[in-house]
Amino acid sequence: MLEPLFGVLALFPTADDLLKAIPEVKKRGFTKLEAYTPYPVHGIDEALDLPKSKLGVLVFLMASLGAISMFLFEWWTSTVSYPLLTAGKAYNGWPAWVPPMLEGTILVGTFTAALGMLFVFNRLPFFGNPMLRSKAIDRITREKFALVIRPGAGGLDTGGAIAALKAAGGEDIEVVQAPRYSKAGLAWWSKAIGAVGAACVVAGYGTAWVIRTFPTTRPMVEMEDQPRLDAQAADTFFASGRGMQLPPDGTVPRTFMPILAAGPGDGGKALMNPLPVTDSVLERGRTQFDIHCAVCHDRLGTGKAWLDSTYKAQPTDLQSSTVRDASDGYLYWVISRGFASMPAYAADISPDDRWAIIRYVRALQRSQDAPMRDVK
Numbered sequence: 001m002l003e004p005l006f007g008v009l010a011l012f013p014t015a016d017d018l019l020k021a022i023p024e025v026k027k028r029g030f031t032k033l034e035a036y037t038p039y040p041v042h043g044i045d046e047a048l049d050l051p052k053s054k055l056g057v058l059v060f061l062m063a064s065l066g067a068i069s070m071f072l073f074e075w076w077t078s079t080v081s082y083p084l085l086t087a088g089k090a091y092n093g094w095p096a097w098v099p100p101m102l103e104g105t106i107l108v109g110t111f112t113a114a115l116g117m118l119f120v121f122n123r124l125p126f127f128g129n130p131m132l133r134s135k136a137i138d139r140i141t142r143e144k145f146a147l148v149i150r151p152g153a154g155g156l157d158t159g160g161a162i163a164a165l166k167a168a169g170g171e172d173i174e175v176v177q178a179p180r181y182s183k184a185g186l187a188w189w190s191k192a193i194g195a196v197g198a199a200c201v202v203a204g205y206g207t208a209w210v211i212r213t214f215p216t217t218r219p220m221v222e223m224e225d226q227p228r229l230d231a232q233a234a235d236t237f238f239a240s241g242r243g244m245q246l247p248p249d250g251t252v253p254r255t256f257m258p259i260l261a262a263g264p265g266d267g268g269k270a271l272m273n274p275l276p277v278t279d280s281v282l283e284r285g286r287t288q289f290d291i292h293c294a295v296c297h298d299r300l301g302t303g304k305a306w307l308d309s310t311y312k313a314q315p316t317d318l319q320s321s322t323v324r325d326a327s328d329g330y331l332y333w334v335i336s337r338g339f340a341s342m343p344a345y346a347a348d349i350s351p352d353d354r355w356a357i358i359r360y361v362r363a364l365q366r367s368q369d370a371p372m373r374d375v376k
C-alpha cells in the first residue's frame with residue numbers, strides 16, 4: 001500500500017535563500033509550508049505566517065499562579081496553621097513572604113517554559129516525525145535549509161510542488177512519505193524504572209507501617225512514651241498555660257559579657273585579663289595592635305595619628321598616665337564599646353585578641369617609661 005504523503009522537500013544552501021524562496025512558492029499557490037533549519041533563523045516565523053507562540057502567555061499565567069500560591073501558602077502557615085510571633089512583628093508580615101514568592105514565580109515559570117515548550121507545544125515525546133526518515137535530514141541538521149510543502153485539505157499536486165520549489169531555487173528535491181505509526185507501548189526501560197520506583201515506595205511505606213503497627217520493633221519506646229510536654233504545646237500544670245517556660249528572671253546566658261552591658265565606670269573594673277604574659281600572647285597583641293590601633297594611636301601608642309588631616313579627632317596618648325592607670329578591664333571596655341569618636345571593635349577583634357592587645361599596650365607603656373634602675 002502506498003504510504004500517505006508527508007510533503008515535498010527542497011534544500012537551500014543558505015538561510016537567505018530559504019527566506020527568499022518562501023514568497024516565491026507561496027505565489028504559486030502553495031501555502032502550507034514548513035521550514036527545517038540547523039539553527040533558528042530570524043524572520044522565518046513571519047515569512048511562514050506562523051502565529052505568535054502562546055508559550056509566553058502560558059508562562060505568565062503559571063508564574064503568576066506560582067507567586068499567588070506561595071503568597072497563600074505563606075499566609076496560611078504564618079497566620080492560620082502555625083502563627084509564631086517573630087521579634088514582635090505582625091503574623092501577616094507580608095514583606096517577608098516576597099523572597100519565597102519570587103522563588104515560587106521563578107520555579108513554576110521556568111518549569112512551565114521548558115516543559116510546556118517540549119511537551120505541550122512540541123508534543124514530545126514523539127520520535128516518529130517523517131522528516132527524520134528523509135534523505136536530507138542529515139544535511140539539515142548540519143548545513144542545509146529545508147522547505148517542505150505539505151498537502152492541504154485537497155491533497156497535494158506533487159508535480160506542481162516540485163516545479164515551484166525548483167523555480168524558487170531549491171535543490172535535492174525529495175518526496176517524503178509519512179508512515180503511519182501505531183502507538184507503541186512503553187519501552188522496557190521505562191517499565192523497569194517504574195517498577196523500581198514502585199518497589200521503593202512500597203518498601204518505604206511498608207517499613208513505616210510495620211514499625212508503627214508492631215510496637216516491639218519501635219526503637220526506644222521508653223523515650224517516646226514517657227510523660228512529657230511537646231515543644232509549643234499547651235499545658236495545664238503551669239499558671240501561664242505554656243508548655244515551654246521562660247527562663248527565671250536574672251538568668252545569665254553562657255556567652256553573657258557583663259562588661260558590655262555596663263557603663264565605662266562599672267563592668268570594666270570587674271574584669272581581669274585572662275591571658276598570661278607570654279611571648280606568644282605579646283606577639284599576638286602586637287600583630288592585632290598594629291592592624292587595628294596603630295593607624296590612629298601610632299605604633300608606640302603616642303596618639304600621633306597617621307591618618308590625614310581630614311581625620312579631625314585627637315586619639316588619646318596611650319602612654320599618658322590616665323591610660324597607664326586605667327585597669328585592663330576598662331581598656332577592654334573601650335576597645336569593645338568604642339570611646340567618643342573611636343569606633344567599637346567588638347565585631348572585628350575576638351575577645352582573646354582584645355586581651356592580647358591590652359597585654360601589648362602594657363608592654364608598650366613599659367617600653368617608653370623604664371625606671372632608672374633598668375638602665376643603671
Ligand code: HEC
Nearest residue numbers: 292293296313314315316323331334335339340341342345
Ligand atoms: C579610627 C581611629 C582609632 C582607632 C583605629 C583606635 N582608636 Fe582608640 N581612640 C581614638 C580616639 C579619637 C580616641 C580619643 C577619643 C576622645 O577622647 O575623644 C581614642 C581613645 C582611646 C583610649 C582612651 C580612652 C579614654 O578613657 O580616654 C584608649 C585606651 C584607646 N583609644 C585604645 C585603642 C585601642 C587598643 C585600639 C585598637 C584596638 C584603638 N584605640 C583604635 C581613635 C582610634
